[in-house]
């Protein structure tokens with residue numbers, strides 16, 4: 001899907017930095033859950049953390065440098081972005097019933113409102129959106145933590 005980038009003005013943006021290690025995926029899941037809940041969108045927390053988990057699991061497998069996890073609260077959706085330093089874009093596979101791999105992006109395709117990838121620096125961003133159920137009530141100012 002072609003999406004204008006960067007997206008329009010966000011009501012709030014939060015970001016954290018994760019090291020490219022498998023155990024950091026859980027920290028990313030928690031971050032997504034906490035942010036989405038703080039934005040009064042707790043109903044999206046399970047789906048958002050599940051999909052972020054899949055994309056982060058892929059990112060830690062390919063990245064050599066820290067991974068950025070950013071969420072943007074938009075007027076009618078939340079955008080989750082994962083930036084890694086590996087240039088090759090992801091490609092969604094079409095797993096057969098007996099295949100053990102290739103379901104992460106299939107889940108993203110099934111559950112996200114939209115998703116995509118675009119080059120960023122030496123690597124790329126993989127992003128997905130979920131529609132917000134109720135009008136967002138941002139309480140978080142733009143913040144970032146960790147190192148870039």
Ligand SMILES: Nc1ncnc2c1ncn2[C@@H]1O[C@H](COP(=O)(O)OP(=O)(O)O)[C@@H](O)[C@H]1O
Pocket residue numbers: 054058059062084086088089090091092093100101102103104105106126
């Ligand atoms: N961050 C990424 N960088 C490069 N390639 C990726 C990335 N994420 C996914 N891919 C590619 O897309 C494929 C599909 O990803 P996914 O659906 O999560 O399945 P799986 O992780 O089980 O292979 C991966 O096998 C990989 O080749």
Ligand SMILES: [Mg+2]
Pocket residue numbers: 054057058102103104105
């Ligand atoms: Mg995967």
